[in-house]
Amino acid sequence: MANEKKKPALYLAEYDTPNAIARAAMRVRDAGYQKWDCHTPYAMHGMDEAMGLKPTRIGVISFIFGMLGVGTAVLMMQYTNAWTFNLLDIGWGYPLVVGGKPPGAFPSMVPIMFELGVLLCGFATLFGLLGIIKLPRHNHPIFESDRFEAASGDKFFISIEADDQKFDLERTKALLESTNPTYLELVEEEVQ
Numbered sequence: 001m002a003n004e005k006k007k008p009a010l011y012l013a014e015y016d017t018p019n020a021i022a023r024a025a026m027r028v029r030d031a032g033y034q035k036w037d038c039h040t041p042y043a044m045h046g047m048d049e050a051m052g053l054k055p056t057r058i059g060v061i062s063f064i065f066g067m068l069g070v071g072t073a074v075l076m077m078q079y080t081n082a083w084t085f086n087l088l089d090i091g092w093g094y095p096l097v098v099g100g101k102p103p104g105a106f107p108s109m110v111p112i113m114f115e116l117g118v119l120l121c122g123f124a125t126l127f128g129l130l131g132i133i134k135l136p137r138h139n140h141p142i143f144e145s146d147r148f149e150a151a152s153g154d155k156f157f158i159s160i161e162a163d164d165q166k167f168d169l170e171r172t173k174a175l176l177e178s179t180n181p182t183y184l185e186l187v188e189e190e191v192q
Contacts, residue, residue, distance in 0.1 A: 009141030013181035024179035065124030
């Protein structure tokens with residue numbers, strides 16, 4: 001295309017050591033940026049605190065849906081096996097004797113409660129995680145940088161997105177330069 005226009009997408013700062021990126025992350029956090037991230041080749045202990053991240057909500061989502069699965073299993077089995085009334089005119093319960101136990105006995109329910117609890121917990125964890133981290137995202141401007149491939153090898157990166165309210169080309173560059181990166185790059189994306 002003859003009229004390709006580009007706009008700034010993010011600043012990408014490269015660091016050589018885990019301590020350097022941790023110190024830089026604290027400086028970016030203290031500067032008040034919201035749309036930024038650290039990219040490391042392995043999980044780093046203490047990086048969540050350095051970035052000022054809140055605890056994840058995945059555990060709460062998983063617990064709620066796991067308990068919903070257990071409760072649904074109990075209600076379903078009680079309705080179909082122990083209760084003898086017609087709910088919403090969809091049919092009568094069908095009491096069964098399982099292993100010599102009376103209808104509605106708790107031990108006969110445990111396997112189904114476990115399975116339905118695990119099933120709903122698993123689905124909630126997967127879809128909750130995808131929603132929280134905003135996936136799937138098929139492309140991100142950070143992949144326009146050739147140096148970013150080293151993030152899966154031995155380099156550490158901080159990216160500050162241009163969509164951040166505090167992003168300013170000069171001030172953001174000055175902040176990142178003050179953290180002593182080994183390389184600093186402005187990544188641009190095409191305007192469509």
